[in-house]
Amino acid sequence: MKKAALIFVSLMTSVGLGAVLFFSDQQSPSAPVAQSQADVEVDTTSTKHFFDFSLSSLGEQNLDEIKQRISQHTSSDIDLNDDEELFEAYLQYKQALTELEPLQTTQLSAVDLEQLHLRILDLQFEYFSEQQIEQLFAEENQLRQLAIEKMKIAQNDLASEQKQALLNDQLVDMPEYVQQAEKNNQLVVNLTTLSTLDGQQKHLAAVELVGEAGAERLKALDQQRASFQDKIDSYLQHRDELLTSDFLSEQDKLMQITQLREESFDPTQLRRVEALERIHDQSR
Incomplete structure (x- = not known):
């Protein structure tokens, strides 16, 4: 196209x-x-x-x-x-x-x-x-x-090992920054596959990719993401209830939603939350 x-x-x-x-x-x-x-x-x-x-x-x-x-x-x-x-x-x-x-x-x-x-x-x-x-x-x-x-x-109609060997041959003659960019790209690809794993399997795979300290940081990030997702799900549900309330004026709805948003999230998260609100509203 x-x-x-x-x-x-x-x-x-x-x-x-x-x-x-x-x-x-x-x-x-x-x-x-x-x-x-x-x-x-x-x-x-x-x-x-x-x-x-x-x-x-x-x-x-x-x-x-x-x-x-x-x-x-x-x-x-x-x-x-x-x-x-x-x-x-x-x-x-x-x-x-x-x-x-x-x-x-x-x-x-x-x-x-x-x-x-x-x-x-x-x-x-x-x-x-x-x-x-x-x-x-x-x-x-x-x-x-x-x-x-x-x-x-x-x-090419080749096995994955053969494809990787051909890619390595291409990288050998390229500058260091290109080789490093490809390593970083491959690391990102490999890290995305971790989402399909659970528990100990996920931890072991992460350790193999980024070491023990890196695996712990990834685990902490996963926990932060999960915590934020729980908070945003709960917030959007309460927000929907306020928006559909028959007992509040439009001004009161906006005031209570603003208060709920500021009480639920850190100031650094507010712009992200407002963007997620727009996405949520468009999908309804």
Whole structure:
């Protein structure tokens, strides 16, 4: 489906900021920090991370304010020589990504993803030098290539052990950060399978994956989740009873629900609870 192809571009190339289409042309004499980033450390782990971090305030700030923040930013943690010109090219590249024609397919295959990968690389060479591509996109390009290779392996009619051996062969020649990313990904996959186990089996499997201390932390997290689920189930039931009461005015219902919510949950949980309320109401 067309949507699937676009979703893949978004996930694998961090195009989610395709809102470049909505950039404002308004001028601003200064570049204040966006409210949502006021207590967040600036991400200067790489030039690309810094650009994406700055663009994440789009909507709270217009594009000119973001450009000013980038031009005013100095840090020993990142080399931002000619950063303004590079940022302009980065914006144009992101705009071009949003205009890529979707793949005409109902189910993405390894061939489709490889075709998309090549189109993205072509765009990178259109807007950047080889050195800049290495600086900005080396990691995401490697990870996208790995995703393609994994899909090719998955589509082979081989035993799981053979597939894992082929994947290991691919990983050997890849950078350490790619190998670590795959290890983390596999750990997450393995941890999700723990939910199908019970009691001692679950504990032993967790110990094998993350060690004794890690297994204890997972157990504590499970208990916290279960406790929260019990609280939210009870709260939603009482809330439903208040909402359907014939003896309360609408104002009284809202006041009592607010009181019930604040008495039942920690302040840090309230936004999550309100989101769960909306989901609950939509499902009724």
